[in-house]
């Protein structure tokens with residue numbers, strides 16, 4: 480399988496024809512338990528909290544796409560949501576341990592660290608991971624985990640993964656990269672030295688806004704064993720139907736990402752030449768501070784675009800109320816375009832903190848509809 484290319488791996492890894500029936504598509508194994516020949520003698524499955532064949536197929540597929548080194552005995556743990564994946568990683572820490580996270584992280588990640596893990600004696604510092612000064616000053620001898628999100632949600636800042644890995648390893652901290660926005664099609668953090676990759680598969684991996692899920696991928700067998708133990712011990716597992724939907728969505732990931740990127744680039748050109756727009760955040764812009772790093776570590780620049788309109792919050796609220804094709808909704812990464820105001824929607828939980836985002840910021844998840852229709856929709860909504 481390893482010599483196959485991305486689009487081929489997406490369709491074949493973990494998806495051999497079903498050995499008993501020849502079914503070409505991985506079945507939805509809707510079973511909680513598995514019959515044993517004698518106590519402890521079985522076909523590798525005992526109980527579906529611990530494992531399920533549809534989940535195994537999904538885990539194999541995601542691990543292969545993230546470039547897991549089979550010789551290193553790495554792998555993937557699929558979870559019931561992205562935050563369940565984040566929580567599992569958090570369960571690996573103990574009181575007194577310290578986490579560094581970006582000052583522009585997904586609001587739910589921040590809430591989990593600041594309002595849940597902190598109750599259990601885990602300390603944290605949110606800092607600008609795009610500068611080596613910010614990062615160096617946040618590190619402590621107790622730092623066990625550095626949480627990287629790149630590009631970040633919603634300001635699309637780009638973090639140099641290899642540089643963070645080099646600095647974190649000097650203090651013995653593990654590096655996790657939330658690869659939700661880029662997906663393995665655009666960026667493979669494990670190949671840049673990250674210890675773990677985390678996904679909200681609810682987004683581009685699933686790709687059709689019809690399932691909530693998450694995943695953690697690692698090349699480190701010890702980390703994988705710990706994560707599997709913690710998942711079995713705490714229970715945040717995805718159901719087989721959810722695994723099937725995600726597995727099916729991922730088959731077209733490469734094709735979809737190409738179109739998401741193409742459409743986003745065209746929308747950025749449109750916004751950049753429009754005098755109703757104030758500022759644009761997109762790592763594909765040459766003027767973007769993260770452009771050089773993004774060009775090196777990403778294949779293309781992704782389907783997410785943020786901007787502020789002239790006219791402030793009122794203008795932002797008016798735009799999001801007027802689009803027809805861009806649905807006003809949270810989430811991202813589906814085939815349909817979405818629009819939102821992070822300050823009052825996805826990032827409400829960081830209001831009043833250092834992670835607060837501009838009140839008039841509008842975030843677009845650019846879908847794969849026809850680009851001319853998307854631009855007309857935005858043009859009309861800009862008023």
Ligand SMILES: Cc1ncc(COP(=O)(O)O)c(C=O)c1O
Nearest residue numbers: 560561562585632659679681692
């Ligand atoms: C970058 C990022 N990470 C993690 C999450 C959490 O994932 P989930 O909603 O699947 O729990 C999200 C959700 O929006 C996200 O955008």
